[in-house]
Amino acid sequence: MKEKAMAALPYKRVLVKLSGEALMGTEPFGIDRATVRRIAEDVIAAVKLGVEVAVVVGGGNIFRGSQIAGMGLSRPAADSMGMLATVMNVIALEAQFTSLGQPARAMSGVAMPSVVETYTRQQGMEHLSKDRVVLLAGGTGNPFFTTDTGAALRAAELECDVLMKATQVDGIYTADPKKDPTATRFDRISHDEVIRRDLKVMDTAAFALAREASLPIIVFSIHQAGSIASVLRGEASCTLVTA
Ligand SMILES: Nc1ncnc2c1ncn2[C@@H]1O[C@H](COP(=O)(O)OP(=O)(O)OP(=O)(O)O)[C@@H](O)[C@H]1O
Numbered sequence: 001m002k003e004k005a006m007a008a009l010p011y012k013r014v015l016v017k018l019s020g021e022a023l024m025g026t027e028p029f030g031i032d033r034a035t036v037r038r039i040a041e042d043v044i045a046a047v048k049l050g051v052e053v054a055v056v057v058g059g060g061n062i063f064r065g066s067q068i069a070g071m072g073l074s075r076p077a078a079d080s081m082g083m084l085a086t087v088m089n090v091i092a093l094e095a096q097f098t099s100l101g102q103p104a105r106a107m108s109g110v111a112m113p114s115v116v117e118t119y120t121r122q123q124g125m126e127h128l129s130k131d132r133v134v135l136l137a138g139g140t141g142n143p144f145f146t147t148d149t150g151a152a153l154r155a156a157e158l159e160c161d162v163l164m165k166a167t168q169v170d171g172i173y174t175a176d177p178k179k180d181p182t183a184t185r186f187d188r189i190s191h192d193e194v195i196r197r198d199l200k201v202m203d204t205a206a207f208a209l210a211r212e213a214s215l216p217i218i219v220f221s222i223h224q225a226g227s228i229a230s231v232l233r234g235e236a237s238c239t240l241v242t243a
């Protein structure tokens with residue numbers, strides 16, 4: 001069944017980058033239960049298409065290091081709090097997948113073994129090959145980075161065919177579409193061009209790492225239910241970044 005479904009799709013293994021804010025729903029902070037359920041259902045719909053799915057989760061719904069650094073905290077200390085926020089998010093997601101009957105494993109790049117499994121590439125690959133959704137916390141495991149860069153890193157390490165950046169807008173535009181109503185969307189663009197034009201949908205380090213690893217990126221909106229599967233079936237509006 002899996003083999004049959006996969007034959008129609010261009011991707012066998014994908015990594016979805018989910019921002020922490022995507023888990024807030026309409027709340028101003030934290031984790032909204034209904035939203036977590038909806039996103040878990042979206043990921044499960046993609047798994048049912050026969051795709052192996054890893055998810056890197058951000059922490060902006062709880063803490064962002066750059067926003068709290070300076071308030072009596074060094075940047076590395078503030079970033080540690082940000083990385084811990086991502087761990088809280090994957091714990092919530094793992095519980096949701098489990099309650100929906102979908103095998104999932106939370107793993108963290110910041111070792112905290114009594115809470116979640118410590119990330120190793122080998123173990124991550126093993127979980128994916130057994131059709132478990134792998135929920136990755138801690139970004140790169142180092143301060144001064146973001147989970148966007150963590151997503152590019154893990155996608156390359158785990159040999160994912162594509163990095164799917166789930167965001168608030170349906171692709172990459174000539175300028176931030178929330179600020180510039182005249183901005184137009186690219187259907188397709190190269191990593192080089194995104195970096196050259198300094199387009200801000202993900203940080204430059206993430207695009208540079210993806211370029212180095214020849215990793216395509218799809219930028220799409222997470223707002224519609226079922227959006228991950230729609231993108232995989234080529235039915236949703238999005239931007240494809242390739243060499
Ligand atoms: N050229 C552009 N094309 C598309 N979006 C852009 C562009 N420039 C800026 N943006 C903005 O980038 C935002 C990316 O949002 P998103 O919250 O997913 O990323 P983020 O802030 O990096 O999240 P997190 O740090 O929590 O992972 C979009 O909502 C959009 O408003």
Ligand SMILES: O=c1ccn([C@@H]2O[C@H](COP(=O)(O)O)[C@@H](O)[C@H]2O)c(=O)[nH]1
Nearest residue numbers: 058059065079082083139140145146147
């Ligand atoms: O590799 C990483 C990834 C993240 N952080 C810290 O976590 C927060 C939350 O991540 P977002 O990507 O902003 O959602 C981030 O602001 C950093 O403080 C990190 O230190 N290293």
